[in-house]
Structures are given as structure tokens and as C-alpha cells.
Amino acid sequence: ESKIYTDYLLECWAAEGLVGGTNERRRFQDARDEGYDTLKHLTNVSLLEKGERMIYVSMNNSIRQVALYISSQDPDCKFFTGMSEDSSDFLEENDWQQSKRIAMIDKKLRDLxxxxxxxxxxxxLLQRNPNLTEIPQSFFEHMKTLLVLDLYGTGIESLPSSLAKLKxxxxxYLNNCIHLTVLPPEVGELFRLEVLDTRGCRICFIPFHIKKLVNLRCLRVSYYKSSNPNGCHDMxxxxxxxxxxxxxxxxxxDVRSYDHWCKEVADIMSQVATLKNLTTLRICFPKSEVLKTFMQHSPSWKDRQQLTSFRFFVGCRNRKRPQILEYFKYKIDRYLGYCQGNHGDNSIICDLLPETDALELVEHKDITSLLDFVNVASFNRIRGCLIEKCNEMTTIADGDMVEGGIILPKLEQLHLTSLQSLQTxxxxxxxxxxxxxxxxxxxxSCPMLRKLFSHGVIQQLSKLQKLVIQNCIKMEELIDEQVSxxxxxxxxxxxxxxxxxxxxSVDMSLTWPSLKELQVYKCPELKSLPFDKDNVAKLKSIETE
Incomplete structure (x- = not known):
């Protein structure tokens, strides 16, 4: 009944060989793609329920019960889902012996x-058991066939020496084990490990013995440094x-200690740039110069068809969850967050924009419009754009300044917030x-905005489905031109x-052929609406104070 995140599910499938394995010729991404196709089929036939943007899936409880019954009849599919929520007892010895898969998720587990x-x-799968603080030293001694171990959100402070037995x-998965400060040397003995996730732990970064994990395909880590010398053992x-x-x-x-990261990022990224097989990269660049160096030296970046997914945060100190991605009904793979930039950085960003699907532009110091990035064609791929606190910006774009006039031909989502100088x-x-x-x-919150669009722009917006305007204190008319x-x-x-x-609208006869919902709040001067039964035939709802 819980949400199962798609990426995680596909990683578990790949580990068990359900979507084929990885080898010298078959990439981890190929296994993901095959698994994703399988998931789409399962959602299409309603065996799984598709979540928002296919980021997660879930299973109807009735289908889940049927699946558990079927698996219980097949010894090769023996699956144990644990105790009741209020129980803290161990599984029976037979349960451990006979099960192929054990899931004791969020079961108030205290002991093993x-x-x-x-x-x-x-x-x-032992995730979300915060009261589980210790794993016995010999716990993994007889788990030599184990393929997936998930300890996410447990209260463990260390890992036992028997971890080395998991050949x-x-x-x-150790993510969000907030009391875990050390990855023991035994992790280096897991030669077949393909996925390692230590985000949210108090482990500083990547311990030296990780270099033995030569088959690692997916690594998710936090960069963490404690102000307390005793708070991090891998300083x-x-x-x-x-x-x-x-x-x-x-x-x-995932950068947790930004100031320390700024000092070491250049050295770290010079090493990341040596990786030749990257398909997915999510990382923070405090300065555009570090991004430029990476782009110049990374073979993965130079092969644009290989690096199919990235989230780059340039100059963004505290921006971890891109807002613009939340507005799409499908998954966006290539995102750029660009914060506190200036004209000197624009040429570097221009090299990245043609590969970008979603852009967040925040607190740029001197940009007056997107045309300040020199080549407006760089934005031709952009599907989502959020612009916030760029206080010199007076307009998003002026078609008269562009040869041919083509501006943002693929843009689907535009969100503008706190632009103090925006006029149109x-x-x-x-x-x-x-x-x-x-x-x-x-x-x-654009206090200087008086006019949404200049004359003629409205005719371009043939696909516009939603328009929201809030706290724009100088606007007197929404539409100030004559159009039918x-x-x-x-x-x-x-x-x-x-x-x-x-x-x-100044034209009271204007038709709104598709308008279904109107919300008006705190607009005291708006005394009437230019509607009648003919020009808003589909209107179903008007909400106001």
C-alpha cells in the first residue's frame, strides 16, 4: 500500500537479475530501461498504480494479497512481510530459513x-525502524546469497564485521541512518556491489576502502563535515x-557542508571528470568556473548521448529540491539551477542551456531579460522555467530583439516570483x-508589473491552460487589447x-471558450466580470471572498 519509488524498485530488480544483469557490454542504464518498460506494462494493465510523474508506484491491497498468496505457494518465491505493527518479537527460525525475501519495514523493530x-x-528490507540501534556482530554470517540489504532510516550506529560475508x-542502502558515522573496511569486501547509498548519514564523503568496489554502478553519498572534530571519522x-x-x-x-565543499569541490570534480561511463550526475557547483572545467575535461559530458540525466546546481547554496520539476506530469531528466550569477558567468551557462530541459534562475545580479544570455536559441530545449528574485529583469524576452522572433518554442511551464522590476x-x-x-x-509578487503581454502576444498562447497572478499590486487590466x-x-x-x-478585459464581448474555473481573492476594485452565458459556456466554478 505504500509508495515504492521507481528507481529503487528497478535497482532491486536489477540486483536479483529480474531485468537482466550488467556486464562489460550491458550498462546499468539498460537494466533500468528494461525495468521501466516492464513497470509501464504493469501499470497499463492495472497490476500497479502509477504515481505522480512515474516517480513511484503502488499496489492495490487486493492485488497485493493475491500476489502474496501466489508467492506463498511457490518455494522459490517465499516472501515474509514481517510482524504486526505493534509486535516487537523476532521472526520464527523457520521464517528466516525458508524465506527468499524478508520485508520488516516500519515494524517498530528493536532487535535482531x-x-x-x-x-x-x-x-x-529493514527500513524505517528507528529503534533498531544495533546489529549483532555475526548477524550476516549465514546470508551468503543476499543480494539486497536495505537499512534506510534505522537507528544503527555501526555495521558488524560479518558484513564482509555478503559476497x-x-x-x-544506508541512507538516512543519521547515527552512522563510519563505513567499516568490511564494505570494501563487497566486490559485487553495484548500488551504494549513504545519503543522510554522518559519513563525511567517500572512505578510502570504497576504491575496492570496482563493480559499483550507482553511488549516492552526502558530503558532510562536522564542526565537532569527533563528529566525523573520515575528515x-x-x-x-x-x-x-x-x-x-x-x-x-548531496552537499550538507557547503562552506567546506567550496574549498574542496575543484579537486573532487577533477576526479569525477575522469569517469568515462556516467549517465546520471547530480551535483552542486559553487562557481561556474568549476562547471566549466568539468565540461571541458569530462568524456561523459562530451558524449551528450551518454549523459542522459543531470541535475546541476550552480551557485545554489540551499536549493536541493527543484520546484519547477514538481509542476510536470512526467519526469524531467536534465535540470539546471543557476543562482546568484552575473554577466561574467553567462557564456559558461550558455554552453549548458542547449542540453537543459528545466531551468531555475534565481537572484541573478544584473540580467534584464533572457536575451542577455546572448543566444536565445540556447533556450530552445527548455520545457520548464522558474525565475525568482532577479531584480533587474524588466521582461522575459522581447521578440523584436530576436532575428526570426523564435522564443522558447518548447516551453510548457513558466513561473515568475519576486521580480522587482518586471514590467511585462x-x-x-x-x-x-x-x-x-x-x-x-x-x-x-512582481510589484512593477502593469501589463502581462504586449499586443499580439496573446495570440501565441494557443495552448495555455492555467494562468495565476498573485500580489502584483500595480496591474489594473488583465487584457488591454481588442481580440475576438x-x-x-x-x-x-x-x-x-x-x-x-x-x-x-477592455472588450466585454471577448469569448473564453474553455474557461472552467475562476478564483478571485483580495481584488477589491474588480466589481464585475465580462461574462455571460454565451462567452463562457464551459464555466463551472467561481470562487471568491
Whole structure:
């Protein structure tokens, strides 16, 4: 019944060989792709329920019960789902002996047996048991077939020496074990390990013995340094470990100690740039110069068809969860967050923009429009754009300044927040391709905004479905030009805190052919609406104070 994150599920499938294995010719990404196709089929036939943007899936309880019954009849599929939620007892000895898979997730588990006989166990899932603080030293002694071990969110402070016995282990999840400060040398004995996740632990970075994990394909770590010398046992970081992980395809570094990261990122990224097989990279670049060096030297970056997924945070100190990605109904793979930039950085960013699907531009010091990035064609791939606190920006783009007038032809989502100098969103003459896929515009806290668009821009917005304007205190009219039909596909219009707004349109006969929902709050001067039964035939809801 719980959400199962797609990436995690596919990693477990790959570990058990359910979507084929990895080898010198078959990448980890290939296994992911095959598993993703299988998941799509299972959701299409309603055996699984698809979550938002396919980031997670879930299973209906009735189907789950049927699946558990079927698996209980087949010795090769023996699956034990643990105790009742209020129980803290051990599993019976037979349960350990006979189960292929054991899942005791969120079961208030406190203790584990000393050395259970688990000669056929493939997966052991113990996540979200914060009261489980200790694993007996010999606990893994008889788990030589184990492929997946998940200790996410447990209260463990250390890992036992018997961990070295897990010679077949392919997936090890230690994320959010907040009391774990050390990865013991025994981890280096897990030669077949393909996935290692230590995010949210108090382990500083990548311990030296990780270099033995030459088959590692996916590594997710936190960069952490404690102000307390006793709070982190791996203070001396040796980034020379990274090149030993030559098969690594997916790397995520979650920066928890930003100031320390700024001092060491150049050395770390010079080692990351040696990795030749990267397909996925999520990382923070405090300065654009570090990004430039990486792009110049990384063979993975130079092969644009190989590096299919990235999240780059450039100059972003505290931005960890990209907001713009939340607005899409499908998964966006290539994201750039660019914070506190200036004109000197723009040329570097321009080299990255043509590969970017979603952009967040925050607190740029001197940009007045997107055209300041020199080549507006760099934005042709952008599907989502969030611009926030760029206080010199007066317009997003001026079509008259662009030869051919093509601006943001693939843009679907546009979100503008706290732009102190913004006067209009788009101005000038635009080509028919410009903004032709734009579905959502959200504008918030832009105190100088008087006019949404210059004349002629409205006709470009043939796909616009949602328009939200909030706290734009100088706007008096939403539409100030004569057009017969406005926003032919607009379904939702939301207007909040617009103290000077007097009318939606100067043309009272304007038709709104698709409008279904109107919300108006704190707009005291808006006394009437230009609607009748003919020009808003599909209107179903008006919400106001």
C-alpha cells in the first residue's frame, strides 16, 4: 500500500537479475530501461498504480494479497512481510530459513537475532525502524546469497564485521541512518556491489576502502563535515578514490557542508571528470568556473548521448529540491539551477542551456531579460522555467530583439516570483513557433508589473491552460487589447491580491471558450466580470471572498 519509488524498485530488480544483469557490454542504464518498460506494462494493465510523474508506484491491497498468496505457494518465491505493527518479537527460525525475501519495514523493530540461518535469502528490507540501534556482530554470517540489504532510516550506529560475508550483495542502502558515522573496511569486501547509498548519514564523503568496489554502478553519498572534530571519522578526504570506480554510471553528491565543499569541490570534480561511463550526475557547483572545467575535461559530458540525466546546481547554496520539476506530469531528466550569477558567468551557462530541459534562475545580479544570455536559441530545449528574485529583469524576452522572433518554442511551464522590476512578461513581435506549447503561467509578487503581454502576444498562447497572478499590486487590466477570442484552451484563471485590478478585459464581448474555473481573492476594485452565458459556456466554478 505504500509508495515504492521507481528507481529503487528497478535497482532491486536489477540486483536479483529480474531485468537482466550488467556486464562489460550491458550498462546499468539498460537494466533500468528494461525495468521501466516492464513497470509501464504493469501499470497499463492495472497490476500497479502509477504515481505522480512515474516517480513511484503502488499496489492495490487486493492485488497485493493475491500476489502474496501466489508467492506463498511457490518455494522459490517465499516472501515474509514481517510482524504486526505493534509486535516487537523476532521472526520464527523457520521464517528466516525458508524465506527468499524478508520485508520488516516500519515494524517498530528493536532487535535482531544473533546469527539466523538464511542460506536462501535474496533480499532483506529493514527500513524505517528507528529503534533498531544495533546489529549483532555475526548477524550476516549465514546470508551468503543476499543480494539486497536495505537499512534506510534505522537507528544503527555501526555495521558488524560479518558484513564482509555478503559476497553476493549488489545493493546496500544506508541512507538516512543519521547515527552512522563510519563505513567499516568490511564494505570494501563487497566486490559485487553495484548500488551504494549513504545519503543522510554522518559519513563525511567517500572512505578510502570504497576504491575496492570496482563493480559499483550507482553511488549516492552526502558530503558532510562536522564542526565537532569527533563528529566525523573520515575528515581527511581522498578524492583519488573516485577514478578507481571506473564502471560508475550514476553519481549523486548531496552537499550538507557547503562552506567546506567550496574549498574542496575543484579537486573532487577533477576526479569525477575522469569517469568515462556516467549517465546520471547530480551535483552542486559553487562557481561556474568549476562547471566549466568539468565540461571541458569530462568524456561523459562530451558524449551528450551518454549523459542522459543531470541535475546541476550552480551557485545554489540551499536549493536541493527543484520546484519547477514538481509542476510536470512526467519526469524531467536534465535540470539546471543557476543562482546568484552575473554577466561574467553567462557564456559558461550558455554552453549548458542547449542540453537543459528545466531551468531555475534565481537572484541573478544584473540580467534584464533572457536575451542577455546572448543566444536565445540556447533556450530552445527548455520545457520548464522558474525565475525568482532577479531584480533587474524588466521582461522575459522581447521578440523584436530576436532575428526570426523564435522564443522558447518548447516551453510548457513558466513561473515568475519576486521580480522587482518586471514590467511585462513578453513584448515585441513573436514568430508562430514561439511559446506555442506554453501551458501554465504563474506570476507572483512582481510589484512593477502593469501589463502581462504586449499586443499580439496573446495570440501565441494557443495552448495555455492555467494562468495565476498573485500580489502584483500595480496591474489594473488583465487584457488591454481588442481580440475576438482569448486563450482558447485556458481552463483555470486565478487572481489573488490585486488591489488595483479593475477589469479582466477592455472588450466585454471577448469569448473564453474553455474557461472552467475562476478564483478571485483580495481584488477589491474588480466589481464585475465580462461574462455571460454565451462567452463562457464551459464555466463551472467561481470562487471568491
Amino acid at each position: 537475532p544473533d546469527s539466523p540461518d538464511c542460506s536462501t535469502l535474496l533480499s532483506l 553476493c550483495l549488489k545493493g546496500l 581527511d578526504i581522498d578524492c583519488n578514490v573516485i577514478p578507481f570506480l571506473a564502471k560508475l554510471e550514476e553519481l549523486m553528491i 512578461i513578453f513584448r515585441g513581435t513573436l514568430s508562430t513557433e514561439s511559446l506555442s506549447k506554453l501551458q501554465t503561467i504563474v506570476v507572483s 477570442t482569448v486563450f482558447p484552451t485556458l481552463e483555470t484563471l486565478i487572481l489573488i491580491e490585486m488591489p488595483k485590478l479593475r477589469t479582466l
